[in-house]
Structure formats: C-alpha cells, structure tokens
Amino acid sequence: MYKENNLSKNQQIIFDLINKSSEPLKAYTILFSVQKKGIKAPPQVYRALDKLVETGKIHKIESKNAFVACRNSNCEISKATAFSICESCEMVDEISDTKLSKYLSGFNHKKGMKFKRFNLEFFGICKKCKKD
Amino acid sequence: MYKENNLSKNQQIIFDLINKSSEPLKAYTILFSVQKKGIKAPPQVYRALDKLVETGKIHKIESKNAFVACRNSNCEISKATAFSICESCEMVDEISDTKLSKYLSGFNHKKGMKFKRFNLEFFGICKKCKKD
DNA sequence: TTAAAATTTGTTATAATATAACACTATGTA
DNA sequence: TACATAGTGTTATATTATAACAAATTTTAA
Structure with missing residues (x-):
C-alpha cells in the first residue's frame, strides 16, 4: 500500500486533515480530531508529522508549534x-x-x-x- | 532600582546568564542555574524571558526553544x-x-x-x- | 517465495516546555 | 500621600514532545 502514494495509513489521515484545514493545526488538535479514526496516542501523531515534514508534504510553523500543508510544489522538500x-x-x-x-x-x-x-x-x- | 538600568532584579540575573553563555539557553536550564539566586519557579523565568525578548535584549530561537543575547545593537528591538x-x-x-x-x-x-x-x-x- | 531488513503501528509512561491564577511587594507618577 | 503600573513568589496545571518496547506491515533482494 505504501508505494502507491508514498504515505502510510496514519500519515495519509493526518496529511488529509492538515491539507483540508484553512489554518495551522497543532499536534494535540490533530490527535483529538483523528481519535475516531483509531489514532489514539501522541507518538502516532508526532511520528506521522515528523515524516510529513521530512518529505516536505507539510511544514512546521516554529513560532506557533503548528503545521500547515505545503502549498508550494517548488519548495524542494522544505529546504x-x-x-x-x-x-x-x-x-x-x-x-x-x-x-x-x-x-x-x-x-x-x-x-x-x-x-x-x-x-x-x-x-x-x-x-x-x-x-x- | 529599575530606572538605573531598565532591568529588574530577576531580569538582570537571567540576562547576565544568557549574555555570558556561548550557546542558546533553554528556560529550564536557566531555571536550574539561577535557583541558588532565589529564582525557584518557572513563571519567574518565563516572565523575565518574555520581558527581555519584548525589549530586544535577547532573542528566542524558535526552532530550538532557546534564548540568546542580542549581539546586534542595530536590530531595532527584534523587528x-x-x-x-x-x-x-x-x-x-x-x-x-x-x-x-x-x-x-x-x-x-x-x-x-x-x-x-x-x-x-x-x-x-x-x-x-x-x-x- | 521466502527470509531478512526497514518501516510503520500501537501502547504506556514520562519528559520538557509553558501558562493560569492569586496574593503580595516595589517602583513610578500625579 | 495615594494611585497606577510593573515585578515577585507561589502552587497548580496545561501544553508540547519523546523514550522505550512489542508487534505488524511492507520492501528488498537472495
């Protein structure tokens, strides 16, 4: 399943949520939102966030400890x-x-x-x- | 006492520590270091840090949650x-x-x-x- | 195709960072 | 003086993030 779109199940769930959002989302806001989808604990959220940041799908807004989807296809993996x-x-x-x-x-x-x-x-x- | 140098007692203690340091200091590292000087609780540290950031004496390194003294007299109060x-x-x-x-x-x-x-x-x- | 390697998941506990709220003291100003 | 503003001390708690370990899934390459 992973190869199809590069994202694992949890990564996809969390990316979709951030991508749909009109504002930066915080880790525990995300955690609360995805509990109905079976993601129950902080490490599951942070691991997915780490991976998504690493691959440039999302960015962390450091001054807010919050995450946004990358809107710039040219941003060269967050460099x-x-x-x-x-x-x-x-x-x-x-x-x-x-x-x-x-x-x-x-x-x-x-x-x-x-x-x-x-x-x-x-x-x-x-x-x-x-x-x- | 305040008017003499613009910094209150706690602010001065914490500024001196950051200013002497060769590396960014984290809030709880500061707290530990100044306990012998009577600063015992996180709010005391964070209040002083907030004020020092506000007045441009120190800067927060957002990606590290750590603080450095301003080395640039021209930085126009952290703008x-x-x-x-x-x-x-x-x-x-x-x-x-x-x-x-x-x-x-x-x-x-x-x-x-x-x-x-x-x-x-x-x-x-x-x-x-x-x-x- | 199957065994080893790498990645992802689930889970519990806890570490690290930061603020709320309240009573009180010191300082600046009219 | 007396009032306003800023700073202090304190307890408790909120928020953000990671350690550590066992199990499952996916990739790789023999």
Whole structure:
C-alpha cells in the first residue's frame, strides 16, 4: 500500500486533515480530531508529522508549534520555506516568491558557513484584520 | 532600582546568564542555574524571558526553544532577526547583515500584507564541525 | 517465495516546555 | 500621600514532545 502514494495509513489521515484545514493545526488538535479514526496516542501523531515534514508534504510553523500543508510544489522538500503570519487572526500563508527564495538560497554567511536550509517567518496584520 | 538600568532584579540575573553563555539557553536550564539566586519557579523565568525578548535584549530561537543575547545593537528591538544554526554542534550565531536586513524589511507580500517583523533561521554545518 | 531488513503501528509512561491564577511587594507618577 | 503600573513568589496545571518496547506491515533482494 505504501508505494502507491508514498504515505502510510496514519500519515495519509493526518496529511488529509492538515491539507483540508484553512489554518495551522497543532499536534494535540490533530490527535483529538483523528481519535475516531483509531489514532489514539501522541507518538502516532508526532511520528506521522515528523515524516510529513521530512518529505516536505507539510511544514512546521516554529513560532506557533503548528503545521500547515505545503502549498508550494517548488519548495524542494522544505529546504527553503517562508511564511506570512497574521498576529491578529493567526492566519498563516506560505510565500512562494522565486526571487526571495533565490536571494536567500544564495545568501552566504560572512563567517563562511554554508547553508543547507532556511526558514523565514514574517509577522504583521493581514488585510482582512486591518479592515475590522 | 529599575530606572538605573531598565532591568529588574530577576531580569538582570537571567540576562547576565544568557549574555555570558556561548550557546542558546533553554528556560529550564536557566531555571536550574539561577535557583541558588532565589529564582525557584518557572513563571519567574518565563516572565523575565518574555520581558527581555519584548525589549530586544535577547532573542528566542524558535526552532530550538532557546534564548540568546542580542549581539546586534542595530536590530531595532527584534523587528528583524536572522540566525545561523549549526545542525551538528547546535551553535547559533546572530547574523548582522545590513543588506539582508534591508532586503527583508522592504519585502512586500504579493497579497498586500504589510510586515512589521520577521525572523529568519538558516541551517547548515559550521566551519568547525566540517573539519571534524 | 521466502527470509531478512526497514518501516510503520500501537501502547504506556514520562519528559520538557509553558501558562493560569492569586496574593503580595516595589517602583513610578500625579 | 495615594494611585497606577510593573515585578515577585507561589502552587497548580496545561501544553508540547519523546523514550522505550512489542508487534505488524511492507520492501528488498537472495
């Protein structure tokens, strides 16, 4: 079964949930939601999340300890991620900007460290919240 | 006492510890270290950390849940932070790069959201670890 | 096709990170 | 002074995450 779509049963259940969601989901929110599907304990959720992050199907929003589905088919397995986060409604949007991505991927540290990966989180107030 | 240096007693104790450290410190590591100075419970640590982050004296490394002293007097109270993180030795270095900072501060989201703040974390293997 | 290897699952317990709530003290300001 | 604001100390508890182990499933390759 695994080879068909690369995801195991638990991974698929959890990915589907995150993918359908309009907002980042936290691990224990996910756990609660999938209990009816037989996923009963935290390690089952965290293992699936780890794998999904590893394969780039989802991303972790570090400042929120929450997970979103990857909306950017070009993000090269999470090597270069950028998000905009609304500080009012908590909305998170993945930024797909080729220029930004290229600029940061090509950025070299003065001290000579070569980067393999980056994660960028922008914060502000989204359009919708500004109106209110 | 507060006005003299802007930091309260607990804030100063915790800032000094982080400032002296060569690596990011976690909240409970801090708690353990300052117990001899009379700081006994998590809320005391977290309150001081919150304030220090708020005033830009320290930064939180989100991917590690750990704290470092600000090494960049120009970072404008944590509105624009960037770090390089070694995935091998866990070393964290604050990046002060005017060009990078300007580029990101001026970045505008296609969807019209105006950003107030960003946090960028680069990952790789540091020079020292590469040699080993 | 079958045995070994790798991956995934299920489970219990517990570790690590963080906040709520309340009473009280110290400091800044009118 | 007296009032407001910020900080402290404390107990309890909420939230996030992993260790450890046994069993089942899937992949691989002989």
